[in-house]
Amino acid sequence: xxxxxxxxxxxxxxxxxxxxxxxxxxxxxxxxxxxxxxxxxxxxxxxxxxxxxxxxxxxxxxxxxxxxxxxxxxxxxxxxxxxxxxxxxxxxxxxxxxxxxxxxxxxxxxxxxxxxxxxxxxxxxxxxxxxxxxxxxxxxxxxxxxxxxxxxxxxxxxxxxxxxxxxxxxxxxxxxxxxxxxxxxxxxxxxxxxxxxxxxxxxxxxxxxxxxxxxxxxxxxxxxxxxxxxxxxxxxxxxxxxxxxxxxxxxx
Ligand code: 13P
Numbered sequence: 001x002x003x004x005x006x007x008x009x010x011x012x013x014x015x016x017x018x019x020x021x022x023x024x025x026x027x028x029x030x031x032x033x034x035x036x037x038x039x040x041x042x043x044x045x046x047x048x049x050x051x052x053x054x055x056x057x058x059x060x061x062x063x064x065x066x067x068x069x070x071x072x073x074x075x076x077x078x079x080x081x082x083x084x085x086x087x088x089x090x091x092x093x094x095x096x097x098x099x100x101x102x103x104x105x106x107x108x109x110x111x112x113x114x115x116x117x118x119x120x121x122x123x124x125x126x127x128x129x130x131x132x133x134x135x136x137x138x139x140x141x142x143x144x145x146x147x148x149x150x151x152x153x154x155x156x157x158x159x160x161x162x163x164x165x166x167x168x169x170x171x172x173x174x175x176x177x178x179x180x181x182x183x184x185x186x187x188x189x190x191x192x193x194x195x196x197x198x199x200x201x202x203x204x205x206x207x208x209x210x211x212x213x214x215x216x217x218x219x220x221x222x223x224x225x226x227x228x229x230x231x232x233x234x235x236x237x238x239x240x241x242x243x244x245x246x247x248x249x250x251x252x
Pocket of ligand 1: 174210
């Protein structure tokens with residue numbers, strides 16, 4: 001039985017004050033154990049939010065990181081720094097990072113390795129463009145991204161990763177993949193993991209769907225066999241909306 005995981009990706013939104021108000025509002029309303037609830041905030045707020053969420057079921061994650069422990073990389077945040085302040089999750093290879101910040105399958109792989117080396121749970125994002133979908137390349141593209149992200153990662157680590165399937169055309173557009181479509185691709189991702197490792201690991205790894213998820217569509221998405229949670233942008237910014245999303249996971 002895979003535990004549902006609902007993660008909010010705040011992207012570059014909220015002031016520090018707004019971030020703190022959000023965590024204050026949600027932390028007491030989450031019940032432990034049935035679902036993992038994560039907020040991935042801008043790096044600047046991580047230390048403060050980790051302190052605020054301490055002892056509550058809410059976990060705090062970063063939205064990206066460098067793969068090196070330290071060095072002359074102006075503006076970057078390292079895995080060592082994240083672990084040091086108590087961050088437990090990190091989103092890696094988000095399509096916006098790939099599109100605007102030149103992240104590649106190779107750099108994502110280096111970061112996934114670094115995450116495991118520092119006891120961080122990576123949320124590894126994969127997804128196809130509209131062009132790729134229309135050309136019938138969704139499964140090959142996404143499987144290839146999975147294969148490359150997990151290159152030279154031991155199965156004992158891989159099983160603890162979270163994979164987020166986010167079709168790029170569905171992000172922030174209001175267009176959601178149908179639940180059946182999303183489930184089908186998540187099933188293929190599971191097969192790609194089975195091919196890389198084995199069936200047991202494939203059956204244990206958690207796969208989220210992301211792309212215009214909101215309280216109105218999450219129940220149907222989570223009802224699908226291969227969808228174990230959601231990575232949510234816009235609808236994770238409001239406390240009431242985030243709580244509804246987590247609640248849908250509890251009832252899964
Ligand atoms: P939206 O939920 O705003 O479409 O964003 C999805 C996303 O990119 C989450 O990482």
